[in-house]
Every structure is written in C-alpha cells, then in structure tokens.
Amino acid sequence: MIQFESKIPDGPLEDKWENHLEHVRLVGPRNRPSYDIIVVGTGLAGASAASSLAAQGYRVHVFIYHDTPRRAHSIAAQGGINACKNYREDGDSVYRLFYDTQKGGDFRAREANVYRLAQTSTSIIDQCVAQGVPFAREYGGMLANRSFGGVLVERTFYCRGQTGQQLLLGAYQALEKEIEMGRVILYNRSEMLDLVKIDGRARGIIYRDMVNGEIRSIAGEAVVLATGGYGAAYFNSTNAINSNGTAIWRAHRRGAAFANPSFVQIHPTCIPVSGDYQSKLTLMSESLRNDGRVWVPRDKNETRAAEDIPDSERYYYLEERYPTFGNLVPRDVASRAAKVVCDEGYGIGQTGYSVYLDFRDAINQQGADKIGEKYGNLFDMYEEITGESPYQQPFRIYPAVHYCMGGLWVDYNLETTIPGLYAVGEANFSDHGANRLGASSLMQCLADGYFILPQTIGDGLQPMFRDKVDISHPEFAKTEAEVRDRIQRVMSIQGDSTPLSIHKRLGKQLWNECGMSRNESGLRGAIAEIDRLSEEFWTNVSIPGDADDVNPTLERAMRVADFLEIGSLMCRDALTRDESCGCHFREEHQSEDGEVIRNDEDFSHVAAWEWQDEDTEQVRHREQLVYEAVQPATRSYK
Numbered sequence: 111m112i113q114f115e116s117k118i119p120d121g122p123l124e125d126k127w128e129n130h131l132e133h134v135r136l137v138g139p140r141n142r143p144s145y146d147i148i149v150v151g152t153g154l155a156g157a158s159a160a161s162s163l164a165a166q167g168y169r170v171h172v173f174i175y176h177d178t179p180r181r182a183h184s185i186a187a188q189g190g191i192n193a194c195k196n197y198r199e200d201g202d203s204v205y206r207l208f209y210d211t212q213k214g215g216d217f218r219a220r221e222a223n224v225y226r227l228a229q230t231s232t233s234i235i236d237q238c239v240a241q242g243v244p245f246a247r248e249y250g251g252m253l254a255n256r257s258f259g260g261v262l263v264e265r266t267f268y269c270r271g272q273t274g275q276q277l278l279l280g281a282y283q284a285l286e287k288e289i290e291m292g293r294v295i296l297y298n299r300s301e302m303l304d305l306v307k308i309d310g311r312a313r314g315i316i317y318r319d320m321v322n323g324e325i326r327s328i329a330g331e332a333v334v335l336a337t338g339g340y341g342a343a344y345f346n347s348t349n350a351i352n353s354n355g356t357a358i359w360r361a362h363r364r365g366a367a368f369a370n371p372s373f374v375q376i377h378p379t380c381i382p383v384s385g386d387y388q389s390k391l392t393l394m395s396e397s398l399r400n401d402g403r404v405w406v407p408r409d410k411n412e413t414r415a416a417e418d419i420p421d422s423e424r425y426y427y428l429e430e431r432y433p434t435f436g437n438l439v440p441r442d443v444a445s446r447a448a449k450v451v452c453d454e455g456y457g458i459g460q461t462g463y464s465v466y467l468d469f470r471d472a473i474n475q476q477g478a479d480k481i482g483e484k485y486g487n488l489f490d491m492y493e494e495i496t497g498e499s500p501y502q503q504p505f506r507i508y509p510a511v512h513y514c515m516g517g518l519w520v521d522y523n524l525e526t527t528i529p530g531l532y533a534v535g536e537a538n539f540s541d542h543g544a545n546r547l548g549a550s551s552l553m554q555c556l557a558d559g560y561f562i563l564p565q566t567i568g569d570g571l572q573p574m575f576r577d578k579v580d581i582s583h584p585e586f587a588k589t590e591a592e593v594r595d596r597i598q599r600v601m602s603i604q605g606d607s608t609p610l611s612i613h614k615r616l617g618k619q620l621w622n623e624c625g626m627s628r629n630e631s632g633l634r635g636a637i638a639e640i641d642r643l644s645e646e647f648w649t650n651v652s653i654p655g656d657a658d659d660v661n662p663t664l665e666r667a668m669r670v671a672d673f674l675e676i677g678s679l680m681c682r683d684a685l686t687r688d689e690s691c692g693c694h695f696r697e698e699h700q701s702e703d704g705e706v707i708r709n710d711e712d713f714s715h716v717a718a719w720e721w722q723d724e725d726t727e728q729v730r731h732r733e734q735l736v737y738e739a740v741q742p743a744t745r746s747y748k
C-alpha cells in the first residue's frame with residue numbers, strides 16, 4: 111500500500127519553509143554533475159525547474175512533444191500572475207494572499223503549502239524583472255497591478271493580455287542558456303509514454319520519437335513531471351489541443367497517487383461553443399472582469415440589441431447577488447451563476463447559453479484608448495474570432511473547462527508517492543484546493559520551478575550518490591516492451607470509430623455529468639457510459655498509417671485511451687465526495703439560494719487514489735487537512 115507522508119515541517123506556519131530549508135539534505139556542488147535529472151515539459155513549471163536545476167550543476171534531460179519549448183501551453187496565459195508585493199498599499203500581505211487562496215479553494219488545500227506559496231510569490235516578480243519580463247508599469251515606472259476574482263486587493267502583475275508568453279520567454283531564455291552551456295539536453299518531439307521503476311524508485315522514462323516512431327529509454331536519478339493539466343479530457347476546453355494527461359496517468363498506473371481528480375475549474379469568461387465541429391474553446395481573460403460588467407436582459411424574450419436595452423432592464427446578476435465582490439467573485443461562483451441564469455432562460459445568443467460582458471461604462475468613464483491599453487489584444491482576439499468588436503457591443507461569454515486543481519499527489523518536497531518522481535505546476539494537486547484563484551497558476555508554476563523544487567530535490571537525491579543505473583537494466587527492456595505492445599494493440603484493431611469521435615463523446619459525458627454541477631445518478635450514468643466508450647475504443651478504434659512514422663492519429667488515440675481512464679476516475683472521485691466545495695457542486699448539497707454546502711466533518715481531506723490493476727478499482731485514501739492558522743468558514747462573497 112502507498113505510504114503518505116506529507117513531510118510538513120514542524121513549527122509555526124511562518125517559519126516552516128525556513129526551518130525545512132535548514133534541515134533538508136543537500137547535494138554538494140561538485141557532486142551535482144554526476145546526477146541525471148529527467149524533466150518532462152517546458153511550460154512555466156518545467157522550464158523554470160529545468161533551468162534552475164541545470165544552473166545548480168545537475169545534468170538535465172528535458173522532454174517535450176513540441177518542436178520548441180516555447181510552444182508549451184503556458185504561452186497562452188493571458189491575465190497575470192499574483193504576488194503580495196503590496197505595491198498598491200491596499201492592505202496586502204503574505205497572510206492575506208494565503209487566506210484568500212485558502213478561502214478561494216474552499217478550505218481544501220494544505221495550509222503549509224499555501225503559506226509557502228504566498229511567501230515565495232514576491233521573489234518570483236524580482237526574478238522575472240531581472241530576466242527582463244516586460245511587466246506593465248505605471249506612469250512613474252512602478253510595476254502596475256490589477257485585481258482578479260475572489261480578492262479585495264490589487265496584486266496581479268501583468269504584461270497586457272500576454273503574461274504567460276512573456277514569463278515563458280523569460281524562462282525559455284534561462285533554459286536556452288543552459289542548453290548552450292551543455293547542462294541541459296533537449297529532446298523535442300519526444301513523447302513520454304511510461305515511467306520506469308527499479309526497486310520502487312523512479313529511474314527513467316520510455317518515450318516515443320514522434321518523427322520516426324522509435325521507442326526509446328533514458329535513465330536518471332530523478333524524474334520531474336511538469337506536463338500540465340488533464341482538462342482536455344473534456345474535449346472542448348481552453349487548453350491547447352495537444353494538452354493531455356498521459357504522463358501523469360502512466361505514472362499513476364506505476365504507483366503515484368492521483369489526488370482530487372474531480373476538482374476541475376470551469377472558467378466563467380470564454381467564447382461560447384458555436385457548433386459540433388469546434389476543436390477548442392477560447393478564454394477571455396478574467397482580468398476583463400476588472401472593468402467589464404456581466405449581465406443578461408431581465409426579459410427572457412428580449413429581442414433588442416444589447417446597446418438598446420436600458421440599464422433598468424438589465425440584470426447585473428453578479429453585482430446584485432454578491433454586492434461586496436460584484437463582478438470579481440471567484441471563478442466557480444461566477445461560472446455557476448452564469449449557468450443558473452441561462453438554465454432559467456435568461457441567456458442570450460442563438461443557443462441561449464451565453465451572457466454579456468459589457469465595457470460600455472468603462473469606455474465612457476476611461477475612454478477607449480485606456481481600455482485598449484489594458485486589454486487591446488483580448489478585444490482584437492475576440493473580434494477576429496467572432497467578427498464583433500467589444501468596443502461597440504458587449505462580449506458574449508460562457509463558462510468552459512480551464513484548469514485542473516487535481517493532479518499527482520505530492521508531499522512538501524513536491525515528491526510523489528513514488529520516490530524519485532516529482533510533479534510541479536498544474537501536473538500536481540498541491541495548492542489550490544477545490545478552486546484556484548485567477549493568476550495563481552503562473553505563481554505556483556514559477557514558485558515550484560524556480561524556488562521550491564531546486565531546494566527540495568536534494569533531499570531525495572543525496573542518498574543516490576553514485577547509485578547509477580543505465581538502460582541496460584532489464585526493467586527498461588520490460589517497460590519498453592509493454593509500451594510497444596500497447597501501441598501494437600491499438601494499431602491492430604482497425605475498426606470504424608475514430609479516436610476523435612470517442613474523445614468528443616467522452617467530453618460530452620464529462621461536461622454534462624462532471625462539469626459545473628454534479629449529482630449521484632448523473633455520475634453513475636457517466637461511469638457506465640465511459641465504460642462503454644472504453645469498450646468501443648479497445649474493440650473498434652481505427653488508426654490509419656504506421657506506428658513507425660509521423661502519426662498524429664496514433665498520438666491522439668494513446669492520449670484518448672488515457673483520458674477514458676482519467677474521466678472514469680474523475681467521476682468516481684466526484685461521486686465519493688458527497689459534499690459541495692469550490693468547483694465541485696453536488697446538487698444534493700446546496701443552500702436555498704444555490705450556494706455550496708461543505709461537509710468539513712467528513713470531507714476535510716485530500717482524496718488520493720491508488721492504482722491497483724486493470725480489473726480492480728483504485729483505492730481511495732485520505733490525507734486529513736489540518737487547519738491551525740485559519741478556521742474554515744462558510745465562503746461568502748456577498
């Protein structure tokens with residue numbers, strides 16, 4: 111059975127990280143070059159971790175399925191990155207960022223991790239400024255800040271609507287420097303398909319060369335997964351089309367516990383689905399809610415254009431229901447509220463499933479130029495996609511799948527339940543509980559990669575000095591053979607269903623039954639339907655072409671096979687968490703006015719699932735959450 115030891119240090123919350131650093135085992139600088147560390151992924155988490163580890167002297171092997179590290183999904187991040195610098199002098203502090211994150215996550219995250227994240231946040235901004243990241247500035251030169259949902263301060267640093275891109279360019283330059291110095295070896299167009307364990311420890315990976323289909327192995331003393339989230343299981347999501355869950359799922363099948371898989375964030379401001387042939391959804395950054403006002407017409411049968419509807423006939427439902435936070439309520443609250451008004455028949459557009467996000471008042475007050483300075487590229491992106499200009503008429507938006515709070519379970523050192531296997535960034539479950547606050551993912555990715563993992567990895571590595579294995583070890587040949595067999599099995603089915611059609615149907619199940627609201631019978635039905643889809647996949651999928659060539663359909667099929675298993679676990683996790691909390695809205699547990707009702711007595715824990723085998727259901731373990739610095743209270747944004 112898996113051993114869970116969160117390794118949270120003793121002592122007062124404020125001192126835990128410092129204390130930990132004083133006692134954690136270290137690898138000396140002269141010994142570091144003898145360690146090989148495998149990093150999978152070059153988003154913000156992977157690029158920052160790989161460059162920092164290489165700068166310390168480790169030999170780092172970096173794997174990506176893209177051509178270049180800059181294509182990682184992190185490049186798409188728009189709105190900003192949080193840090194409690196308190197430049198606005200509006201009352202921000204480490205404690206307030208910690209508290210906002212705990213409250214935003216509906217008190218389902220570890221105190222010690224969240225506090226460390228808040229402590230580390232300020233260094234991230236210094237690091238990025240030193241790299242030359244062009245954060246927006248005030249007229250006098252001070253870094254500018256704006257607000258994101260769920261907070262009453264302005265602590266979000268941003269580069270217009272391209273913050274992820276600029277941060278990634280910073281991390282990428284640091285990585286390129288290490289590649290040039292020879293301390294990082296980059297393996298692009300190489301997809302990790304399995305993890306190799308020797309004597310219970312992660313000792314390497316199996317990967318497929320996506321150009322010639324060769325299956326290869328690499329050995330190391332540690333493996334770091336920075337492979338992002340699994341939200342693309344829903345098919346339609348704001349994730350990059352290639353984002354997938356294979357790396358963490360394969361690690362899970364080798365023994366890494368998977369935590370809170372059903373905690374998936376639905377982002378309130380996305381361009382609505384327009385038809386069945388759409389391959390992805392586009393996010394419109396939450397930063398727009400700083401100045402944009404969300405509303406629907408009060409009359410369900412309204413036919414007038416938005417600009418012709420007077421204020422008295424507009425239902426600013428977030429401002430009315432949540433006067434304190436208004437349009438800046440957290441994402442889960444805003445998304446559910448949009449769903450409720452649309453379900454009640456107030457939605458706009460052809461499908462009735464969208465609401466307005468309106469800049470009329472902001473443009474009148476601040477001028478179109480000022481609004482363009484803050485959000486210009488988002489306005490342009492929206493116009494290019496929809497043909498409508500938000501300068502002239504409101505955005506039409508609806509919630510869409512966006513981010514996974516769930517992921518591989520990690521301890522305070524970011525080590526999974528497999529010794530030597532680490533998970534950073536969106537790939538782990540760590541800091542956001544049941545709902546992530548906007549602009550906190552970039553913060554966590556860079557905290558993990560620049561500041562936490564480089565200081566904790568030595569603890570597990572130090573005892574491995576000169577304990578090398580190479581790929582001649584029989585476990586590599588055995589795992590490689592298993593990967594080849596699996597590919598062969600998929601290729602040989604030659605049925606009638608495409609991986610795409612199975613993926614779409616999986617996505618519909620997850621969206622309908624394990625999306626913004628969930629209930630017992632829907633979840634049970636989804637589990638049965640996903641079983642049927644799996645059966646169809648393994649008996650009737652069709653893959654054209656060869657396995658030893660460029661073959662995007664094969665790549666998709668392997669990912670869809672894993673999404674089917676992930677989707678099933680998500681539904682089982684949602685079913686067993688018989689409470690509502692954050693993004694996880696169980697219809698059975700809601701107040702009269704539709705707010706979530708948590709059950710702290712029975713569910714104040716992390717659910718961590720342990721893989722058994724193909725024929726046995728995973729075992730659900732609990733990591734009890736202990737609250738000392740905050741007392742979980744009913745979340746209110748009213």
Ligand SMILES: Cc1cc2nc3c(=O)[nH]c(=O)nc-3n(C[C@H](O)[C@H](O)[C@H](O)COP(=O)(O)OP(=O)(O)OC[C@H]3O[C@@H](n4cnc5c(N)ncnc54)[C@H](O)[C@@H]3O)c2cc1C
Nearest residue numbers: 151152153154155184188189190302338535536549551552
């Ligand atoms: C449109 C959009 C806007 C966003 N805006 C914000 C924002 O303003 N602020 C904020 O805080 N968050 C934002 N987010 C969330 C944030 O961007 C992501 O959570 C974060 O960038 C994830 O980074 P990551 O490094 O964990 O993974 P990713 O950036 O997803 O990178 C994953 C990497 O892993 C590699 N990889 C994956 N699997 C394999 C495999 N099997 N083999 C080889 N390589 C593999 C990929 O090639 C890639 O390099 C936004 C998200 C979206 C979709």
